[in-house]
Amino acid sequence: MGKTFIEDIAQRLRIIPDLDRERAEGASGPLRSFPDPSEWHDHVELDANEWPKMVEKRYSLVPTTCFNCESACGLLAYVDKDSGRVSKFEGNPHHPGSRGRNCAKGPATINQINDTERILHPMKRVGPRGEGGWEKISWERALEEISSKIRESLKTGAKDRVVYHVGRPGHEGYTNRVLKAWGVDGHNSHTNICSAGARTGYALWHRHDRPSPDHSNAKVILLTSSHLETGHYFNPHAQRILEGMMDGAKLIVIDPRLSNTAAMADHWIPTWPGSESALFLTWARMILERGLYDREFLEKWVNWEMWMEAEHPDDTKEFDRFIDLLKEEYAEYTPEFAAKECRIPVEQVVEVGELVAGAGSRLATHVWRAAAIGNLGGWQVSRTLHLLNVLTGSVGTEGGTSPNSWSKYKPSLFDIPPDPEGWNELHFPPEYTLSHYEMSHILPHLIKDGRGSMDVYFTRVFNPVWTYPDGFSWIEMLQNEEAVGCHVALTPTWNETAFFADYVLPMGHASERHDVNSYATSSGKWVAFRQPVLREFARREGREVEFTHEVNPGEVWEEDEFWNELSWRIDDGTMGIREHFMSPYREGERITIDEYYQFMFERVPGLPEAAEAEGIDALGYMRKHGAFLIEEATYGKHEEEGWPTPSGKQEFYSNSMVEFGYPEHAIPHYRIRSHVHPDNLQGEDEYCLLPNFRLPQHIHSRSANAKWLAEIGHRNPLWVHPTDAAKLGVGEGDLLKVETEIGWFIDKVWVTEGIKPGIIGCSHHIGRWRRKQDSGNRYMTNEVEIEDVGSGRMRMRTVNGVRPWESDDPDTNRVWWRDGGVHQNITHAVQPDPISGAHCWLQKVKITKPSGDERYGDVEVDTTKSFEYYKRWNQMAKERETHPRGERRPLWMNRPLPPSKDHWFVDLG
């Protein structure tokens, strides 16, 4: 892409930077003036606050990684050597994933650690659960009380009554190891409200359950959502998408909403939600018809013969015949059909299809969240999207799309306890045979249905009361002490779920904890170290620290040491737990946190050698640099490893789908119409509510304490197209009542052409609340009143919006915004996809004007209706429940924290 005439003049006049130089050095080049890591403990820069005086400040720069999304970008904490406090965070240029860059949420870590309302001490509830009474307790007491409850549960022999439910993970196997040491099938996650749909589609192809597109080297970048701004992997992907575009790649974005990403695209395709598979299959047909498929890849690496055997047994098993049959199979997917289903111009289908079909091995595709988690059958979106990679032979290629696990390093652990001897049916109910992750979003309903209960329930950086659909059912479950014997919330900041806990235990933010990270944010493979920066600073200064809470604010701890300590105390000497917490270096003694990471880093390929070259050990290297590049690029691993599927190939034809009762979905197709397909809406009166997007500066539920982020964006109006606004008779700022299947909420209108007509957008990452008796997050929480109006009906009303307040931070008194948005998720019904188990986020809604005294921010939900509605969706899975050979789910498919194989079978007796 050359310079324009105007750019050329502007550059010569030095109005803009030297573009030629920047291009020559490349967007991936090193930052030009960053100090070398050898100088990081003695960094001097001028104090900006003292300007115009030239006052020097001395810093120790300590690397860590960001915890504000999954990408784990590198951060450098500037520790002021005089005060011993962190002054700011910048990017770590030595981190291979982020290369010195961050999004707004990285530097805003400073807001989180200085939040004047953060939880600094362990808290225990006083009075009934959820009423808001708390007392400060010691760690000693918290550990003793919680460990004895767990011991009591474990001694009953139950394997499913102590549960750890994780929101933001990022600790690569740490807690799974702990749960295995306890012997429980107790891992639960948030994945089925996030990525379980996309994962299922990918796993059916090749067991690996997410994609790693090589944007930088692509010819065509095809995104089925808004990754450039907000998705996985946000900043690392965004910078590589831009690199690809600077090298001439075309960006195609499929999204009913004009996201920031779509605004950057060469082609924005606002499909009707759930119709994406029709578009991809049309493009697949174009590739086939035009002979642009990669014959060599298909013939060698795809299980086409299995399909022929099963569906066309009388045909000759020849590849050319396969292609002919495939053309017949997909003949229905004409451009006109796609245009009709997607509600887009047929010319756009063809024009963009030609780009995709011509991308060859350099087609980088990605779907995460978005359509794959929005719709009934959303898993077919990733299944059909990956078909385009398979046909073009762009699987595992430079500029193509690889499985993410090729670029993800799995750390070696010092001890691996045996797999749990049990199966938790509250997490994997038997009717959800193919659910890729735990059925976490229906947990309250399963419990209400009498299918189990929990003795000790840990929620960890997790806020289902607010983040999940149907939050009142979560409140109902958490307040029921029969259902949840003890609820322990591990969290760095107050949240709506912690309000309903028995213990709230303060955990560290990014710079206050240990974790090891490795994610497929590029085509290479890297490992990074999230370390508590004040602990490392103390070490550099020659001070010994035993536990991280000694250097953190208040008594804020980290999970690693907490779990070790808790596990030790659970075991009364008879339970065999302690043997999994012994030092691999010192016979008969307990492992320390340094030893845990020492063991791990000593086994990272190439790291000990790199460390030795600097005269330090592997742990020392990671403390100093914060990250290490293991492999530059991970293309083509299937050539050595094959594919970990039953056929050893890419599974175009899934025999598992056939065996588990879904034969009509054995190959990629568009046979499931979304629950928000126009045919399923009642004419003009019903709309599709598109809630599953977030504003780029927000973290799911941990940014309401970050003042910079809250100031940038704090409300979630309804995106309404002008034609719909005219139909509804509303203008900018007017109120609308949005009625879901189980309740309603009232929000303000934003009239915009950035949303497809017939669809109402509303970000579900805004609308935080607290009651009068609750604390925290006042930058973004409305004060609400919750009223039980009987027969399962709950009402929430905003009594005060965001307001300034006095504190040690003068900025709290400068808060100028008043609108904290609306909590819409709580009005959403759960909609579990019968195959992937994913929550189908999109909602069928009726839209009217508010009446009577209905006000902005009002919410009402009928939890009786929500249970009945859950039952209807649950029935879809029950009707198709099939267990070939007694298998609960395909034995070859992954499961987080898999129990021992004996438990993968239902009792058919």
Ligand code: SF4
């Ligand atoms: S993309 Fe932003 S929030 Fe995510 S890890 Fe990087 S800096 Fe942090």
